Amino acid sequence: MKNSSTKEDIIFNADQLFYEQGYEKTSFADIASKVNISKGNFYHHFKTKDDLLKAVIEYRLNNTEKMLMDWQIKGKTPTERIQSFIKILIRNRKKIKLYGCPVGTLSSELNKLEHSSKKEANRLFDLFRDWLKVQFLELGHQEDADRLAMHILARSQGVAVLANAYQDETFVDYEVDLLVKWVDNLNNLTKVKV
Amino acid sequence: MKNSSTKEDIIFNADQLFYEQGYEKTSFADIASKVNISKGNFYHHFKTKDDLLKAVIEYRLNNTEKMLMDWQIKGKTPTERIQSFIKILIRNRKKIKLYGCPVGTLSSELNKLEHSSKKEANRLFDLFRDWLKVQFLELGHQEDADRLAMHILARSQGVAVLANAYQDETFVDYEVDLLVKWVDNLNNLTKVKV
DNA sequence: GTCTATATAATGATAGAC
């Protein structure tokens, strides 16, 4: 495990650079200089740049899974858990303002590149989608749980795109309020139904 | 005007390629082959690639302005006009599914590249934002016309990102329905108020 | 495992003939 530290360093820094600059724009030279290794050393750990991307996506998938499990434990009700998701826009708004959503922007880029890893990158969306769906199912939305999950995902993506375009953090706050109210409203309707 | 045809050809094809593949990924070779000119000829019309990007953005700005003026004339009420905007998601859903929103994806890419033209690219958002704001003002939303404009812009962007990620056109239809209902509801509330 | 040196291909860009 000791000698895997450089590999982890590469993944960690590539993850950041891919987010901040985009995958295409980020060169091995960029990463090598940030990790403080030579470009040659690189290829001992990853055969190609695509290979590195795969590792970064896997890293992100793991981190996301951990985060979702954490939310699952800490939120006492589905509504509370959904709000953990919504509030991520607030928690990360500084980075979202600067670089957009890491999931959405990578997806957009890889889709345009027709990149072989685009499917894997979109699995990041699946993690959120499936997790949200579970919450809506618990709230009693048997019929449209997936639709509601997609809706809330789309709303979040839209907020990220515009916060990034306008470099505007306060816009995030306002839209998050709207989303929270939307969830509360859903919850109330459900309670009335039941 | 006759000899400007090649220049226009370049802009027209670059516009498409920047949308489909992204700005960074699209090379002069790509464009030259599509326009059927040599790479050398290129530099007679544009000094640099950045220069070409500026021309493409200007081209898009002009087209967008024309489209908005057209909607302004053809829509008889603000609600009808806002729906022209929303329905663009339906009209362009095939391309949105494949490449996302041309405005949003260019904005995201240029923001990550810290490109000198990012401000100009974001003016595309401004055109829609200002136009939508006018409609909401006419609907009587003096206080929050801009907020409503941003909200509807964000919703549209979110739909585009997810339709692209999931290569799903039907999702667009569903979200467009929700948006239309949202506008109708606003309109009714306004009428009641007045 | 890490380095230096290098191969190779593609990119944006230029020079100059026609």
Place this chain on the structure above:
DNA sequence: GTCTATCATTATATAGAC
């Protein structure tokens, strides 16, 4: 205005010494 070279630079990737 368009073409055919060609250049300089950068990118991914490899070879081989340590």
